[in-house]
Amino acid sequence: MRAGIIGMGRYLPEKIVTNHDLEKVMDTSDEWIRTRTGIEERRIAADDVNTSDMAFAAAQEAIQAAGITAEEIDLILVATVTPDSPFPSVACRIQERLGAKKAAAMDVSAACAGFMYGIITAKQFIESEAYKYVLVVGVEKLSKITDWNDRNTAVLFGDGAGAAIIGQVSDNRGILSFELGADGTGAKHLYQDEYIIMNGREVFKFAVRQMGESCVHVLEKAGLTKEDVDFLIPHQANIRIMEASRQRLELPEVKMSKTVNKYGNTSSASIPISIVEELEAGKIKDDDLIVMVGFGGGLTWGAIAIRWGK
Numbered sequence: 001m002r003a004g005i006i007g008m009g010r011y012l013p014e015k016i017v018t019n020h021d022l023e024k025v026m027d028t029s030d031e032w033i034r035t036r037t038g039i040e041e042r043r044i045a046a047d048d049v050n051t052s053d054m055a056f057a058a059a060q061e062a063i064q065a066a067g068i069t070a071e072e073i074d075l076i077l078v079a080t081v082t083p084d085s086p087f088p089s090v091a092c093r094i095q096e097r098l099g100a101k102k103a104a105a106m107d108v109s110a111a112c113a114g115f116m117y118g119i120i121t122a123k124q125f126i127e128s129e130a131y132k133y134v135l136v137v138g139v140e141k142l143s144k145i146t147d148w149n150d151r152n153t154a155v156l157f158g159d160g161a162g163a164a165i166i167g168q169v170s171d172n173r174g175i176l177s178f179e180l181g182a183d184g185t186g187a188k189h190l191y192q193d194e195y196i197i198m199n200g201r202e203v204f205k206f207a208v209r210q211m212g213e214s215c216v217h218v219l220e221k222a223g224l225t226k227e228d229v230d231f232l233i234p235h236q237a238n239i240r241i242m243e244a245s246r247q248r249l250e251l252p253e254v255k256m257s258k259t260v261n262k263y264g265n266t267s268s269a270s271i272p273i274s275i276v277e278e279l280e281a282g283k284i285k286d287d288d289l290i291v292m293v294g295f296g297g298g299l300t301w302g303a304i305a306i307r308w309g310k
Contacts, residue, residue: 009061162272
């Protein structure tokens with residue numbers, strides 16, 4: 001038996017903040033942001049919209065797409081570094097709102113790699129037959145921990161949520177291999193004080209190296225090659241980092257998801273948001289081999305090779 005994704009959902013705030021909007025309030029330019037990051041605009045949640053509100057909306061969509069009910073969910077995992085409050089967890093908050101009465105619930109803190117950590121944690125419960133359905137949500141309201149006076153970080157981040165239902169899939173589909181990792185010696189390069197603090201140069205060097213290596217590692221673990229990959233979904237942090245991963249796999253541009261231009265870096269939400277986008281665009285089809293890869297504060301990283309479909 002193999003675990004896989006059987007339903008997806010997402011939530012994006014209505015408010016769009018463009019690079020031109022940021023030009024008016026800080027010393028930056030549309031050209032500077034686009035050429036260095038690939039970002040053109042990002043979504044910012046309203047003051048009265050909490051992380052749990054976005055998680056709830058994305059979770060509802062995923063549950064509906066999976067064709068199950070909230071009462072059937074056994075476990076809720078929410079990957080976030082921006083919970084409504086230190087406790088209760090976002091997972092507990094949405095458990096109540098969804099009516100998932102029998103579900104255990106906890107948050108996962110692995111920053112931008114959080115969704116990958118959540119998916120692989122869910123995999124263990126499904127394949128051990130302890131649980132039948134696990135809800136995994138990646139959600140961030142990064143706008144509330146962004147220093148809007150720091151032009152180096154303020155231009156990067158956006159808000160949003162993506163959710164997946166993990167369950168049993170047919171033998172030839174599902175999660176084929178994975179890699180999770182962490183390097184605590186790099187914690188000083190990306191962390192939250194009052195706001196997000198980042199050493200962009202060091203994080204860039206780490207991400208370019210690690211994302212490419214992790215992509216290759218999961219293919220090797222699955223007994224596959226670069227030629228087998230149908231689509232790459234990298235964490236949407238920076239177009240130059242994403243391009244390095246694509247080139248490492250020797251994929252054409254059309255085989256890599258690119259949503260960073262529209263949504264910026266939404267941390268743990270970026271990969272699930274991108275999956276939904278590409279599914280709606282018809283770029284991901286049943287039996288496609290998908291590689292997902294992300295990195296985040298910690299420093300953490302994760303990659304998954306998955307054969308798409310139920």
